[in-house]
Amino acid sequence: MNHPHAERIRRLQRRLRERGADSAVAFPGPNLQYFTGFRGEPVDRFHALCLPAEGEPVVISPEGYASQARRSSVVESVETVPKNDPAQVAGALLERAGSRPDAVLVDDDAPHAVTAGLYDGLGPDRIGSAGPLFRSLRRRKDEAEVAALRRSAAVADAVSVEVRSLDAVGTTEAELATDIRTGLHGRGATGVSFDVVVGSGPNGADPALRYGDREIRSGEPVVIDFGCFLDGYASDQTRTVVFGGDPPDEFERVHEAVSAALEAGVDAVAPGVTAGAVDAAVRETIDEYGYADEFTHATGHGVGLAAHERLAIAEGDPTELEPGMVFSVEPGVYVEGAYGVRIEDLVVVTGDGAERLNDSPRTWRPLRSD
Numbered sequence: 240m241n242h243p244h245a246e247r248i249r250r251l252q253r254r255l256r257e258r259g260a261d262s263a264v265a266f267p268g269p270n271l272q273y274f275t276g277f278r279g280e281p282v283d284r285f286h287a288l289c290l291p292a293e294g295e296p297v298v299i300s301p302e303g304y305a306s307q308a309r310r311s312s313v314v315e316s317v318e319t320v321p322k323n324d325p326a327q328v329a330g331a332l333l334e335r336a337g338s339r340p341d342a343v344l345v346d347d348d349a350p351h352a353v354t355a356g357l358y359d360g361l362g363p364d365r366i367g368s369a370g371p372l373f374r375s376l377r378r379r380k381d382e383a384e385v386a387a388l389r390r391s392a393a394v395a396d397a398v399s400v401e402v403r404s405l406d407a408v409g410t411t412e413a414e415l416a417t418d419i420r421t422g423l424h425g426r427g428a429t430g431v432s433f434d435v436v437v438g439s440g441p442n443g444a445d446p447a448l449r450y451g452d453r454e455i456r457s458g459e460p461v462v463i464d465f466g467c468f469l470d471g472y473a474s475d476q477t478r479t480v481v482f483g484g485d486p487p488d489e490f491e492r493v494h495e496a497v498s499a500a501l502e503a504g505v506d507a508v509a510p511g512v513t514a515g516a517v518d519a520a521v522r523e524t525i526d527e528y529g530y531a532d533e534f535t536h537a538t539g540h541g542v543g544l545a546a547h548e549r550l551a552i553a554e555g556d557p558t559e560l561e562p563g564m565v566f567s568v569e570p571g572v573y574v575e576g577a578y579g580v581r582i583e584d585l586v587v588v589t590g591d592g593a594e595r596l597n598d599s600p601r602t603w604r605p606l607r608s609d
Contacts, residue, residue, distance in 0.1 A: 329356025428467035458484030496528035
């Protein structure tokens with residue numbers, strides 16, 4: 240098997256041997272997709288991937304869904320159980336369990352119905368969490384992953400340009416969100432990577448809001464934040480735009496502050512720099528403009544097979560950046576009751592700095608199609 244997934248499996252097996260564990264088990268969702276290319280259905284189809292420290296991995300699949308596993312997974316060995324029954328999947332995994340303590344490391348996304356069978360069969364002393372190991376492997380993206388993330392970001396950028404070329408005054412936030420989803424699907428996306436954000440005027444001042452039925456008015460800032468899945472990988476970008484008329488007093492200075500903070504954050508990214516240092520560069524810039532109290536969230540988060548992965552670009556975080564890590568840089572200033580401004584790009588850590596994955600215009604002015 241000569242494929243990026245094969246190298247990921249080999250790296251996992253080396254780590255299992257170093258730890259003295261016999262195997263790891265992945266279930267439908269991002270971890271299964273990372274190792275096999277097959278995401279599966281996380282809720283009610285009980286696939287499992289057994290990854291032994293030595294030997295070939297095996298996908299265990301209910302008989303009725305085995306064709307899906309064979310078609311979508313790069314793992315050649317697919318073993319079937321007669322029914323879509325978690326107890327049968329657990330039994331097949333138990334047959335492969337070794338005899339050492341901590342023999343089986345189990346995906347944190349494992350369905351309880353399967354893990355219950357493993358605990359009953361092995362006892363808690365012989366089961367550990369695969370979560371830290373899976374996260375550490377997924378944190379650094381390989382070339383194939385970065386290429387997929389670039390393609391996903393390019394779709395989001397194209398739709399960002401498209402929607403900012405519309406005459407959106409009088410359109411509701413919900414209608415513009417629908418236009419965004421339609422644009423993403425029309426460019427090949429398989430879905431949104433999180434619920435679209437369209438926050439106009441005072442709604443944009445609450446970073447937790449998504450969208451509502453409020454009409455977009457002339458001259459008011461609109462925070463537009465969205466991403467998509469393409470080839471299994473997520474994108475995420477934010478722009479703030481004023482669709483018509485003159486913006487509020489001081490808005491241009493706020494937008495300038497957020498833009499400068501974004502640049503400071505991206506410029507701070509390099510191998511060996513801590514995630515907290517990137518956050519500090521962003522925060523210090525916003526503070527210089529006098530808006531420290533209006534920046535109310537962390538600077539960024541990891542992005543990959545999920546739109547939010549467990550890499551926090553946050554105050555004081557000691558994680559040292561490494562080549563291949565991908566995350567958002569998304570400073571924001573939120574003027575309560577009035578408007579918000581957020582600008583976000585994704586970056587990948589390179590050997591000597593950062594590569595931006597987004598390149599759509601960051602201006603607050605609408606983009607004209609004529």
